[in-house]
Amino acid sequence: MREGASPLIQRSDYQAPAYWIRTADLTFDLDGAKTIVASKLQIERNTDLPVQALRLHGEDLNLLRVLIDGQSVSFRHEDGLLVLDAPEANSFVLEIRNTIAPEKNTQLSGLYASGSGLFTQCEAEGFRRITYFLDRPDVMAVYSVTLRADKKKFPVLLSNGNLVEQGDLDAGRHYAKWSDPFPKPSYLFAVVAADLVAREQWVRTRSGKDHLLQIFVKRGDLEKTEHAMNSLIASIVWDEARFKLPLDLERFMIVAVDDFNMGAMENKGLNLFNTKYVLATPATATDADFDGIESVVAHEYFHNWTGNRITCRDWFQLSLKEGLTVFRDQEFSRDMTGSASARAVCRIGDVRRLREVQFAEDAGPMAHPVRPEAYQAIDNFYTATVYEKGAEVVRMMHTLVGREGFAAGMALYFQRHDGQAVTCDDFAQAMADANPSSHLATSLDVFKRWYAQAGTPRLTARGEFNAEAGSYTLTLRQHSTPGAAPQLLPVSVALFGRDGSAQPLQLAHESGAAGTERVLVMTRAEHRFTFTGLTGEVVPSLLRDFSAPVVLDDGLSDADLLVLLAHDTDAFNRWEASQRLATSRLLAAAASSQPTAVDAAYVQALRSVLRHPDLDPAFKDLALTLPSARFLMEAMEGVDPQALHAAREHLLDQLAEQLHEDWAWAWTAHQVREGYSPVPAQSGRRALANLALAMLVRDARRSGDTVWPGRAYQRCKDATNMTDRLGALTALVYAHAELAEPALQRFHAQFQHDPLVLDKWFMLQAGAPERDGKVFARVRQLLQHPDFTLNNPNRARALLFTWDTNPAAFHRSDAAGYVLWAEKVLEMDSVNPQLASRFARGLDRWRNLAETYRNAAREAISRVAAAPKLSSDAREIIDRALQ
Ligand code: ARG
Numbered sequence: 001m002r003e004g005a006s007p008l009i010q011r012s013d014y015q016a017p018a019y020w021i022r023t024a025d026l027t028f029d030l031d032g033a034k035t036i037v038a039s040k041l042q043i044e045r046n047t048d049l050p051v052q053a054l055r056l057h058g059e060d061l062n063l064l065r066v067l068i069d070g071q072s073v074s075f076r077h078e079d080g081l082l083v084l085d086a087p088e089a090n091s092f093v094l095e096i097r098n099t100i101a102p103e104k105n106t107q108l109s110g111l112y113a114s115g116s117g118l119f120t121q122c123e124a125e126g127f128r129r130i131t132y133f134l135d136r137p138d139v140m141a142v143y144s145v146t147l148r149a150d151k152k153k154f155p156v157l158l159s160n161g162n163l164v165e166q167g168d169l170d171a172g173r174h175y176a177k178w179s180d181p182f183p184k185p186s187y188l189f190a191v192v193a194a195d196l197v198a199r200e201q202w203v204r205t206r207s208g209k210d211h212l213l214q215i216f217v218k219r220g221d222l223e224k225t226e227h228a229m230n231s232l233i234a235s236i237v238w239d240e241a242r243f244k245l246p247l248d249l250e251r252f253m254i255v256a257v258d259d260f261n262m263g264a265m266e267n268k269g270l271n272l273f274n275t276k277y278v279l280a281t282p283a284t285a286t287d288a289d290f291d292g293i294e295s296v297v298a299h300e301y302f303h304n305w306t307g308n309r310i311t312c313r314d315w316f317q318l319s320l321k322e323g324l325t326v327f328r329d330q331e332f333s334r335d336m337t338g339s340a341s342a343r344a345v346c347r348i349g350d351v352r353r354l355r356e357v358q359f360a361e362d363a364g365p366m367a368h369p370v371r372p373e374a375y376q377a378i379d380n381f382y383t384a385t386v387y388e389k390g391a392e393v394v395r396m397m398h399t400l401v402g403r404e405g406f407a408a409g410m411a412l413y414f415q416r417h418d419g420q421a422v423t424c425d426d427f428a429q430a431m432a433d434a435n436p437s438s439h440l441a442t443s444l445d446v447f448k449r450w451y452a453q454a455g456t457p458r459l460t461a462r463g464e465f466n467a468e469a470g471s472y473t474l475t476l477r478q479h480s481t482p483g484a485a486p487q488l489l490p491v492s493v494a495l496f497g498r499d500g501s502a503q504p505l506q507l508a509h510e511s512g513a514a515g516t517e518r519v520l521v522m523t524r525a526e527h528r529f530t531f532t533g534l535t536g537e538v539v540p541s542l543l544r545d546f547s548a549p550v551v552l553d554d555g556l557s558d559a560d561l562l563v564l565l566a567h568d569t570d571a572f573n574r575w576e577a578s579q580r581l582a583t584s585r586l587l588a589a590a591a592s593s594q595p596t597a598v599d600a601a602y603v604q605a606l607r608s609v610l611r612h613p614d615l616d617p618a619f620k621d622l623a624l625t626l627p628s629a630r631f632l633m634e635a636m637e638g639v640d641p642q643a644l645h646a647a648r649e650h651l652l653d654q655l656a657e658q659l660h661e662d663w664a665w666a667w668t669a670h671q672v673r674e675g676y677s678p679v680p681a682q683s684g685r686r687a688l689a690n691l692a693l694a695m696l697v698r699d700a701r702r703s704g705d706t707v708w709p710g711r712a713y714q715r716c717k718d719a720t721n722m723t724d725r726l727g728a729l730t731a732l733v734y735a736h737a738e739l740a741e742p743a744l745q746r747f748h749a750q751f752q753h754d755p756l757v758l759d760k761w762f763m764l765q766a767g768a769p770e771r772d773g774k775v776f777a778r779v780r781q782l783l784q785h786p787d788f789t790l791n792n793p794n795r796a797r798a799l800l801f802t803w804d805t806n807p808a809a810f811h812r813s814d815a816a817g818y819v820l821w822a823e824k825v826l827e828m829d830s831v832n833p834q835l836a837s838r839f840a841r842g843l844d845r846w847r848n849l850a851e852t853y854r855n856a857a858r859e860a861i862s863r864v865a866a867a868p869k870l871s872s873d874a875r876e877i878i879d880r881a882l883q
C-alpha cells in the first residue's frame with residue numbers, strides 16, 4: 001500500500017515521457033494465491049529529450065528478473081520506482097518477470113479476486129500493481145496477452161481485443177491468446193479469468209460489418225442481462241446516428257463483477273461492470289436501477305470514442321473524457337425517453353445530483369477546478385466536479401454553438417486527434433474552430449475559465465419594468481469566488497405576464513420578429529438587457545433548463561414563483577419554482593425555535609400541481625418532493641442538522657395531513673395495471689403512487705389510522721415488481737410504522753440470497769429519517785449483521801455511505817456519529833483505501849456546521865489524522881479537511 005504523505009503532483013510539472021512503449025507482450029500464469037506475470041516490452045527512447053534513466057512504476061510486486069535485449073542488467077529501487085540506467089540503444093526489448101498475490105489484494109486495484117474469479121481494475125494507476133510499466137496515459141502500446149490457468153476453476157479467459165488462439169495444456173490447464181490492434185494506455189488494460197456464462201448478440205452496423213456483443217455474468221444470472229444488452233444495442237445505434245461514431249471493434253464484451261470500487265470501467269473492448277449496473281429483472285430491480293443500467297452501459301460504451309480512441313495526456317485532463325462522456329450519456333438518456341416532459345425529468349434528476357453533491361464539493365475542502373492543478377492520489381479526483389460539472393461545461397458549449405455546431409466540433413476533434421492523448425484545451429479549441437463566429441470562439445479565453453477556476457459562481461438578477469416605455473431592464477451580475485475572474489455564462493431567459501402568457505423578447509436595439517425564449521451570453525461581471533414592446537409587469541424565468549451551473553438569486557417573490565409554478569413553459573424552471581417555495585419555508589422554519597405552520601397558499605399551489613390534468617406524474621413526483629437536507633445545508637451557514645431535519649419532518653407531516661385526500665386520490669389514480677416495463681410512462685406513475693403512499697402512511701402516525709399502513713404491508717407482500725415492493729417498504733420504514741419490522745424481516749428472508757437486493761435492505765434502514773436516535777442505533781446493529789462486510793464495496797456503501805449522508809442520523813448532538821465515522825474510516829482504510837477516502841468525505845462540510853457539531857467534527861477528523869498508518873488516499877482527504 002502507498003502510505004503516508006505522497007508528494008503533490010502538479011499539472012504544471014507535466015513532461016513528456018522519456019521512453020515510449022510500442023508493444024507489450026504479456027503472459028499470465030493465473031492463480032489466486034500467486035500469479036506469475038512475464039512481460040516483454042518493445043521500448044523506444046524519446047529522442048526529443050536528453051538521455052535519462054528508465055524509471056518504471058511498480059507497486060506491491062515481487063520482482064524475479066529483468067533483462068534488456070536478453071541480457072540481465074542491474075537495477076535499483078528509488079521512491080517506489082524501478083530504475084534502470086539508460087540502455088545504449090535507442091530501441092530495445094525489456095523483459096520482466098514478477099509475481100503478484102490477487103487474493104491478498106483487498107484494494108481492488110490491479111489484479112484481484114472476487115468470489116472464485118480473477119478480475120482487473122487499472123484506471124487510474126492499477127496497472128503498476130500488475131507489472132512494472134510506464135503507467136501513464138500518454139504512453140500507448142499495442143498489447144498481446146497470453147492467459148494460462150486451471151480450466152475447471154477459470155473456464156473463461158478474457159483480455160482486450162480479439163481472441164486469436166486457445167487450447168488445452170497439460171495438468172488440467174488451458175490457455176487463451178488475445179491481441180488488441182488499437183494502441184492503448186495501460187489504464188485501459190483488462191484481464192478476466194472466471195467461471196462465467198455470456199448472453200451473446202450479433203449486430204450489424206451501418207457499414208455492413210458484423211460485431212459480436214457479449215455480456216458475461218455468473219451462472220444463474222443470465223436472465224438478468226436482457227436490459228443491459230438492450231441498452232448496449234441502443235447506445236451503439238445512438239452514437240452512430242447522433243455523432244456518426246460507429247462501433248469499431250469486432251467484439252465488445254461486458255463482464256459483471258460483485259466486488260468493484262466504482263460503477264464500471266471502459267477497458268478497450270472489455271468493459272468491467274459492477275453487477276449493480278448489469279443485473280436487473282422487474283422482481284429484483286427498481287425503475288431507478290433500470291435507468292442506472294441504461295446510463296452506465298451507455299457511458300462506458302461512449303468512452304470507446306471519447307476516452308479510448310482519444311484519451312487524456314495526463315490525469316489532470318480527466319474531464320476531457322469524463323465530462324464529455326457524462327454529457328453524452330445524459331443526452332442519450334434524454335433522447336431515449338421519447339417525450340419532452342420525460343426529457344425534463346431527466347434534466348431535473350441530473351441537476352439535483354449536481355447541486356447536492358458537486359456544489360457542496362465546490363464549497364468545501366476538496367474544491368478543485370474541472371481541470372485540477374494538483375493532487376496526491378489521483379483516485380480522489382474522480383469527483384462530481386470532474387464528471388458532473390465537467391458535463392455542464394460541455395453542455396454550455398453545446399448551448400453556445402447549437403446542436404449542428406456541436407456535431408461539427410466533435411467531427412473536427414476526431415479529425416485532429418484520433419489516436420492521440422490530448423488535453424482539455426485541445427477539445428475546446430476544436431469546438432471553437434468549428435464554430436468561428438460563436439461566442440465560444442470569440443470569447444474562448446473567458447469560457448476556458450470554467451476549466452481553471454474552482455467554486456460555484458453566483459448570479460444575481462434584478463429587473464425593472466418601465467410602464468411608460470413598455471420596457472423591462474434586466475441587470476445580471478455575477479460574483480465569482482474570491483480571486484476568480486468573471487466567467488462566460490449562457491443565461492436562457494423567458495418573460496411571462498402575470499396571467500402566465502409568454503412575452504416577446506425584443507431587445508431595444510433589435511428589429512425583426514422576436515421569439516419567447518433566448519440565450520443571453522454574459523462574459524463580464526455585469527450586463528444590462530432592455531426588452532421593449534411590453535404591455536405590463538413581467539416575471540422573468542431565468543437559467544431555463546439550468547443553462548449554467550451557478551447559484552441564482554433573482555429576488556422573485558412568492559407571488560412570482562407561483563406564476564412560474566403554474567405557467568412556465570420550461571419544465572425545469574417550473575419544478576425549480578416548487579423547490580424555491582419549499583426552500584424559503586424550510587430555511588425559515590429551521591431558523592425559528594417554534595414549529596412553523598405552513599401557509600395555505602403554498603399548500604394550495606402544491607394541490608394544484610398534484611391534481612393538474614396535464615402534468616406528467618413523474619414531474620408531479622419531483623415537484624412535490626421537498627428539497628433534500630443535503631441540498632438545504634448548502635443554502636445555510638452554521639447549520640444545525642437536527643433543527644433542519646425537524647423543520648423538514650414537520651413540513652412533511654403538515655403536507656401529509658392537509659393534502660390527505662389528494663394523496664389518497666393520487667395513490668388510486670396512478671396504479672399501473674399493465675405488465676411491468678421500466679418506461680417513463682409507467683415509472684412516473686409508480687413514483688407518484690409511492691410518494692402518495694409514503695405520505696399516507698406518515699399521516700397515519702398522527703391519526704392512528706391502520707388502513708394505509710396495512711395497505712403498504714400488503715403491497716410489500718404482493719407486489720409483482722421491486723419498485724412497488726420497495727416503495728411500500730420505504731413508506732413503512734420511513735414513517736417508523738409498527739409494521740416496518742415484520743416487513744423488513746420478510747423482505748430479508750425473501751431476498752437474502754440476492755446481494756444487490758440485500759444492499760437495498762441495508763440502504764433503506766440506514767437512510768431512514770432519524771427519530772429518537774433509532775436510525776443510528778440500527779446502523780450500529782447492522783454493522784454486526786452477518787450479511788455485512790467491509791470487503792464488498794457495494795455493501796459498505798449501502799450501509800455506511802448511506803448513513804454518513806443521512807444528516808440527522810449522522811450529525812448527532814452527542815458526537816457519537818463522528819466517533820463511529822472515525823473508527824470506520826480507519827478500519828476501511830486498512831482494507832480498501834479508495835473506498836475509505838470516499839467515505840471520509842462525509843465530513844467534508846464540517847466547517848459549515850453550527851459550533852457544537854463543528855468542534856466535535858474537528859476532533860473526529862483530528863483523531864483520524866493522528867493515526868499512525870493512513871493510506872495516501874485517505875491522508876489527502878483528511879489533511880485537506882483540516883487545512
Ligand atoms: N473511467 C471510469 C468511468 O467513468 C471510472 C474509473 C474510476 N476510477 C477510479 N479510480 N475511481 O466509467
Ligand code: ZN
Nearest residue numbers: 299303322325
Ligand atoms: Zn467515465
